[in-house]
Amino acid sequence: MGYQHDKKRYVGIFSPYTTSLIHYRKPLVVAWWGAAFPGFGHFMLSKYLTAFILITWEVVINTLSHLNEAIFFSMTGRFEEAIAVLDLHWIILYICMYVFSIWDSYRLTIELNKHYTLAYHEDFPLMINNTSYIEINVLDKKNPLLAIIWSLLTPGLGNLYVTRILSVIFFLTWWVIITYEANVFPAIHMTLVGNFQGATDILVPQWLLFVPSIYCFAVYDSYVSAVELNKFIDKYLSRELKDKYQDIQFKMPI
Template identity: 90%
Template sequence: MGIQHEKKRYVAILSPYTTSILHYRKPFVVAWWGAVFPGFGHFMLSKYLTAFILITWEVVINSLAHLNEAIYLSMTGRFEEGIAVLDQHWIILYVCMYVFSIWDSYRLTIEMNKHYTLAYHEGFPLLIKNTSSIEINVLDKKNPLLAIIWSLLTPGLGNLYVTRVLSVIFVLTWWLIITYQANVFPAIHMTLVGNFQGATDILVPQWFLFVPSIYCFAGYDSYVSAVELNKFIDKYISRELKEKYQDIQFKMPI
């Protein structure tokens, strides 16, 4: 009896609630997102639990240290006030986790790229269990432009479009918390009615400086997810057609 070798390196897992795809990433890009907002690099790698820990740490410790407030004051030329507002009890602790987020996301990207290469040499096995009593996830192509548009309208909707429900929970939850604390939507309302000074006064800098990072990341992540999903579907269909319909004697033209 021959020994059957189990394929352990899955390149894609399709469940009723999410689509996780292992694909090649540039380590510096992932590390850069980890620097923009600790946890985002791990989030891109679908390491949701680690990302949740790092993102929570970033928001909590940054707020306790008043780091964003100090950055805002420095950007407006009030350097002495920026230094004074920093809480020394928390800022050094913040730096340690910040550096770890960058380093670990870079390291993990390199290791996952190795697994990606090995998995495709093994025929890129995938695990599909895409139906349940409450949800169905169909493997179909997505329009990357639509993913960005929905993300720009409301961060999280682009991930919902590409069926990454866990991503939606993370992004949309933090978006609601941060925009609420920053008074973003009351400021938008005041701007629309022409009360520009009131909109400026009502914004909370400590929370508002989180907004650009999460807003841009939501669009980028949904776009990349849609592009890589489409690439994977092409490779998957090509493999299925070759294995099930192509004559074994067929020789590919040079």
């Protein structure tokens, strides 16, 4: 396996540190993740730098505007407190970024689907440079169920299983920051020892509302990555067997 310089549209890039695949996606699904947490849609498309900018912006501006705190108050029926806690200096900036994240992830998905369709007629070219002196990325099939289980235990471990190191760095970093600021694990400890009121009191709503989004997305992303990697390997092996081992006189069954 090696580089294929004669191809123009790569659908798979395998490096020692990550596996990036372009495959058909539903634009509305990607846009939905962009709405759930700005940057997640771009993250699914392996637009890591753009995703990092949007996710960082989301956390910073959301925190400065106290948006999650206002959402928490609204969910508990305390509407006057929700209005009072919002910082109007930052909320308009948040709205602009939020809308852009949804629109741009939807647009990019459509464009990448076109790219994938064209690459389909070029037999799914890929670029492989999967070894270095500190890491090796072996092209092998993954069990999607294991990806889910590891992500449920700790967000990021499922992505480590499917060799997406950039995703691992993102998930583990933000998971540690968010759960620490929200006091998630002290609250879990208090719950286990029966101190339910204490667990409720120490939770920080502004940071707590980030937890469901990142937790669910880590599970979803690792599962989809495992499934699509398996599909790609099947297509790749089929192409290699056809090109290198199938007799040119072979007649396809009718």
